[in-house]
Amino acid sequence: MLKNLLPGLLLCPMMQVSWAEQAAESPAQLRIESGTAGELALELEDRANASWLLQTSPDGREWTSLESVRVPNSTLSIRGLELPANPAKGFFRAVSVGSTPPLSLEEALALPATTYNYAKANNTPSHLARIVSRVTIDNRKATLGRVLFYDRRLSANNAVSCASCHLQENAFADPQRLSPGFEGRLTDRNTHTLLGVRTYGGRTSEVFMDGRATNLREAISSVIEHPSEMGMSLESLPAKLAAEPYYQPLWQAAFGELPVSGEGVVEALAQFVEAMPTFSTRYDAFLTGDLQALTAQEQQGRTVFGQRCNGCHIQPLVSGQSFENNGLDAVTTDPGRGAVTGLASDMGKFRPPSLRNIARTAPYMHDGRFATLREVIEFYDHGTRPHPNRSSKLEQPINLSEADKLALEAFLRSLDDTAPDDPAFSDPFRSELEIGP
Incomplete structure (x- = not known):
């Protein structure tokens, strides 16, 4: 990593370092993302959202200007820049061109x-x-x-x-x-x-x-x-x-x-x-009459869920309507609801989350301690701890069969909806710039 001496200058030796920084008082950074097929990909981060002049040099002394760019929302990915003839010895830099008018x-x-x-x-x-x-x-x-x-x-x-x-x-x-x-x-x-x-x-x-x-x-x-x-x-x-x-x-x-x-x-x-x-899952399609929306294994998992999990995660599997202690720890490590109400009976209680899109929201629990759905299933199956406020629904191990565990996980994975892929909810800022012919 290089510290530059001149404010308004970001410098990267071509293909040799990942990051270069501007002078200490500036939050701007420049990163080389990749250099393949004769092209260079850069990421420019600049919280002042200024304009920059991209330049390249074979020796760090004489510079050739490539493109003027503006950073609309603190970060900008720049693709399509041509690598110099000898990238191992080449340099790339971005020079701030000073104050710029706000973006339209x-x-x-x-x-x-x-x-x-x-x-x-x-x-x-x-x-x-x-x-x-x-x-x-x-x-x-x-x-x-x-x-x-x-x-x-x-x-x-x-x-x-x-x-x-x-x-x-x-x-x-x-x-x-x-x-x-x-x-x-x-x-x-x-x-x-x-x-x-x-x-x-x-x-x-x-x-x-x-x-x-x-x-x-x-x-x-x-x-x-x-x-x-x-x-x-x-x-x-x-x-x-x-x-x-x-x-x-x-x-x-x-x-x-x-x-x-x-x-x-x-x-x-x-x-x-x-x-x-919140209601565009295959599970919702099943509830509205499309019995083919869930596979046989997923339907088995839904049955297991209804028998074993529905006490806190009440179908149709949206966020819980109460606060529960699920026995993560035998002693309180995070007061949860108890910090809000001040009641000893609320210590370690949290709202059961929505299970929709659960396969895409790892890690799990309020502290993210579980990395996979299988870990969560194993915890509820036989791993809860005897906290004084632990839900009475979790006092006894569930002891599911392997087939039921697999079916339950399959059912949970059927709860994806469209929001994570819907462009209506995507980043609207122009954060990528393609340079080239």
Whole structure:
């Protein structure tokens, strides 16, 4: 790793180091991703979202300019650059060209000409209607919420966005046990999926696995302002966003002539999250009459689930409507719900999570201690500990047969829905640049 002496300069010896840094006071970084087939792939990270001039040199003395690029949302992948004749001795650098005008909507975002139909989430199938919160989704607010969800400007130093911890390919959970916040400090618990948020509408509507927020909007506000997560004041955020031209048409479409506000940011984010599908699994198709939607093994697993697991994960397998201690530890290591209520009887209790997309949301439990579904099954089969608050449903080992364990896992893997692959919920920022003829 090289430390550069000049501010505004990022330097990489071609193909010899992975990272180079700018001067210490700058957060910009340049990384070589690969160099194959005569081409070079780079990643430029710049929290100031400035303009950069890409240059190459065979000896580090005379430089040839290749391309001028702008960083729309802190990171930019650059592909298609030609390698020099002798890459082992070549150099590559990015030179900051100073202050640049803010990006327009077309420069920053790749949004469809016709807004995605987020309002389809208003239509809840009958088998979920009794438990899924009834909300009205506005396509324009959800579109704004999508941009906000992926915008790193929502953090104090432009380092992280909501999507940094809630990754679409992982069903909006985090594959890491703990998630790094805007300053790199780790969260106390594993980041769970957002896809079950609308199921917090039964007997209890609290959000987070310990229920410390009374509703989704309060939860969103608390994450943005959390000193270890995003560290951004909702009072100062509107001015920061209003300075970006691409927010002006999006905000006007969603809220008319109302000025940018923290409340509006939270509302738009909530609309986007509430629009995420929760009922497009093969399991839902089975419940609505398509008996071929599940294989024979998956149907066997559903039967096993109904006999052994349905006490806490009540079908149709959305988030639990109570808080339970599942016997992870014999003594309290995380107070969970007990920290919210102050009751000894709530120590170590957490809300049973939604099982939809469970195969894509590893690791599991509030601390991410289990890496695989099989580990979870083995734990519930015979591994729970005798905590004083352990659920009475877990006092006796289950002792499933191997066939039943395999069937149960197969059934759980049938619970994937469309959100992790739906472009309507993907990153809208232009984060890749292809250079070349």
